[in-house]
Amino acid sequence: MAVDGEAGPAPATLPAGAKDVLPVEAEELRELEGRIRAVAAAFGYREVMTPVLELAEVLDRAQEGGVGPAFRLFDDHGRVLVLRPDLTIPVARLVATRLADHPGPVRVAYLARVFRPPPAGRAQAAEERQAGAELVGAGGAEADAEVIGLLVSALAAAGLGDARVAVGDVSLTAAVLDGLGASEARRERLRSAASARNLVAWRRAARDLDLADPGRTLLAELPSLRGGEEVLERVADAVPSAEPACGRLARLLDLVAAHGAGEAVMIDLGVLRDWAYYSGVVFEAYAPGVGAPVAVGGRYDRMAGRFGRARPAVGFTITLERLHRAVAGQRPEEAPPRDGVVLVGGMDDDLAAARAMRAAGLPVVALPTGDERAERLAAADGWRWVAARAGDGYRVLDRASGRSFACDELQEALPSPP
Amino acid sequence: MPLGALFDESVARLAAAGVDAAPLAGAGRRLVVASANGTTFITTRPSDVPTYVEAGAADVGIVGKDVLREQVPDVYEVLDLGFGRCRMVYATAEGEDPTPAALEHLGAVRVATKYPRTAEAHFAATGRAAEVVRVNGSVELAPLVGLAHGIVDLTSTGRTLRDNGLVAREEIFASSARLIANRVSHKLQARAVDDLVSRLEAS
Numbered sequence: 001m002a003v004d005g006e007a008g009p010a011p012a013t014l015p016a017g018a019k020d021v022l023p024v025e026a027e028e029l030r031e032l033e034g035r036i037r038a039v040a041a042a043f044g045y046r047e048v049m050t051p052v053l054e055l056a057e058v059l060d061r062a063q064e065g066g067v068g069p070a071f072r073l074f075d076d077h078g079r080v081l082v083l084r085p086d087l088t089i090p091v092a093r094l095v096a097t098r099l100a101d102h103p104g105p106v107r108v109a110y111l112a113r114v115f116r117p118p119p120a121g122r123a124q125a126a127e128e129r130q131a132g133a134e135l136v137g138a139g140g141a142e143a144d145a146e147v148i149g150l151l152v153s154a155l156a157a158a159g160l161g162d163a164r165v166a167v168g169d170v171s172l173t174a175a176v177l178d179g180l181g182a183s184e185a186r187r188e189r190l191r192s193a194a195s196a197r198n199l200v201a202w203r204r205a206a207r208d209l210d211l212a213d214p215g216r217t218l219l220a221e222l223p224s225l226r227g228g229e230e231v232l233e234r235v236a237d238a239v240p241s242a243e244p245a246c247g248r249l250a251r252l253l254d255l256v257a258a259h260g261a262g263e264a265v266m267i268d269l270g271v272l273r274d275w276a277y278y279s280g281v282v283f284e285a286y287a288p289g290v291g292a293p294v295a296v297g298g299r300y301d302r303m304a305g306r307f308g309r310a311r312p313a314v315g316f317t318i319t320l321e322r323l324h325r326a327v328a329g330q331r332p333e334e335a336p337p338r339d340g341v342v343l344v345g346g347m348d349d350d351l352a353a354a355r356a357m358r359a360a361g362l363p364v365v366a367l368p369t370g371d372e373r374a375e376r377l378a379a380a381d382g383w384r385w386v387a388a389r390a391g392d393g394y395r396v397l398d399r400a401s402g403r404s405f406a407c408d409e410l411q412e413a414l415p416s417p418p
Numbered sequence: 419m420p421l422g423a424l425f426d427e428s429v430a431r432l433a434a435a436g437v438d439a440a441p442l443a444g445a446g447r448r449l450v451v452a453s454a455n456g457t458t459f460i461t462t463r464p465s466d467v468p469t470y471v472e473a474g475a476a477d478v479g480i481v482g483k484d485v486l487r488e489q490v491p492d493v494y495e496v497l498d499l500g501f502g503r504c505r506m507v508y509a510t511a512e513g514e515d516p517t518p519a520a521l522e523h524l525g526a527v528r529v530a531t532k533y534p535r536t537a538e539a540h541f542a543a544t545g546r547a548a549e550v551v552r553v554n555g556s557v558e559l560a561p562l563v564g565l566a567h568g569i570v571d572l573t574s575t576g577r578t579l580r581d582n583g584l585v586a587r588e589e590i591f592a593s594s595a596r597l598i599a600n601r602v603s604h605k606l607q608a609r610a611v612d613d614l615v616s617r618l619e620a621s
């Protein structure tokens with residue numbers, strides 16, 4: 001590292017919002033992915049992979065106004081390409097085109113990265129690891145419930161047993177506005193207040209509608225309504241025409257409870273993200289101590305038709321970095337050394353022993369004979385044992401206990417993983 | 419808790435709403451103070467309040483609408499507290515407004531401000547080109563010494579503007595103190611947030 005005043009190469013920095021992942025974090029992220037993948041597989045969701053680069057004109061079809069902020073570049077024919085800023089849209093494209101003949105319902109999962117230019121001045125990653133699942137070709141509350149049940153199970157398997165999922169419904173909100181006779185211009189004001197999460201502006205817009213109670217009070221409080229079934233009863237009482245929508249959400253709560261996720265779920269009519277893209281239930285999952293949702297999702301019945309075969313769809317996306325942050329807080333501070341042996345001579349004179357132990361499932365980190373960095377290497381990377389030839393047998397250091405011992409055969413002295 | 423102009427009124431409103439804000443009065447230079455009932459108060463510059471709330475370091479915060487309009491943080495704006503009323507204005511030196519001449523001859527008007535985003539948005543929305551110069555203090559100085567044609571700044575009584583020979587030409591928006599909440603706290607601590615809102619509303 002260059003000291004003040006001393007010339008050295010310029011620091012090899014990364015673009016804004018980019019970061020490297022070192023072995024410990026990589027291992028932990030892969031562990032989380034593995035657990036989520038196993039839960040998705042247990043529900044019959046099969047993994048798909050889409051290209052990182054897509055044609056902008058195709059992805060932009062997904063919703064009014066296109067896909068929004070993204071890295072864009074040109075191909076050699078001058079066509080605009082986009083680094084996928086989201087996976088729901090490419091997966092919807094894949095299902096609507098490549099799996100158009102599938103009898104349905106189609107259940108797909110993905111574990112991949114998305115790319116978004118970070119807003120200026122914000123500590124936001126340009127690259128995000130996501131895990132998600134989409135259920136295509138199934139409409140009702142039972143499909144919504146399965147996806148929410150899958151999300152809660154996946155988060156629990158990843159170690160987040162106390163996640164909460166807030167569930168709203170843009171069709172219920174629309175039904176309330178219909179029932180109260182709100183004009184399109186008024187809705188636009190409410191919509192922009194909701195998407196800015198500005199409850200002060202929402203209440204002002206609601207007040208300007210000149211409604212009579214109980215509709216007036218209900219509308220003003222709508223995005224602040226959070227709780228259980230009593231919230232739905234209140235809405236249905238105030239706006240009778242919204243009753244079918246409330247009934248659908250109540251049924252969803254029952255089904256989610258039957259999935260074993262009832263404790264985690266609450267109604268929250270303030271979850272009103274992206275009105276253009278979502279058409280029904282919308283939800284966000286929260287973890288204590290993480291200031292933004294660890295997962296978001298919802299129903300987007302109108303998207304598939306823009307790419308190919310129109311089918312209803314519902315799904316979610318977990319942001320792995322946020323999930324990792326949530327569960328990293330629960331890990332023990334000092335991890336014990338991991339099973340594995342740094343074998344001096346394993347790179348040259350003692351290759352046979354290295355091969356035999358690897359075949360038995362024990363990681364062997366090889367060094368050439370006489371290399372004196374063995375103990376420092378084991379400490380840096382957290383390996384439990386250090387072994388070197390001594391006479392006819394081996395000298396072994398166990399870093400878990402701090403003791404050294406001699407043995408004839410390494411394979412007998414070091415327990416192989418089960 | 420925002421230090422500065424909004425601080426005293428914020429403490430008073432919280433106390434009136436039955437929040438134990440007494441420890442804040444004797445906080446001295448401490449930045450984090452806890453009350454007996456488990457509330458922890460963080461005091462910081464007003465412009466940092468949204469940053470703490472957005473990241474979840476604070477569940478709720480009090481901050482002026484001027485800061486929210488400038489930073490556009492991803493938080494819930496829960497309640498207009500009504501105090502700390504002031505106006506965001508475009509002001510130029512007394513006498514003839516130099517703005518039309520600048521636009522006609524130079525193509526753009528030069529504006530000094532602590533609120534570059536607000537200033538840019540205002541001139542863009544009114545179909546005029548502006549060169550926005552960011553300064554960090556004593557914005558009133560800029561038109562007096564020829565750094566800019568005008569300023570975009572917050573004013574409550576208009577006294578500082580008058581003292582420096584400036585006149586407000588356009589009002590951009592009216593500001594007041596707002597209660598904001600973190601996205602996750604607004605859900606996971608729904609009852610506590612709602613309770614605070616209804617008590618602040620009633621007080």
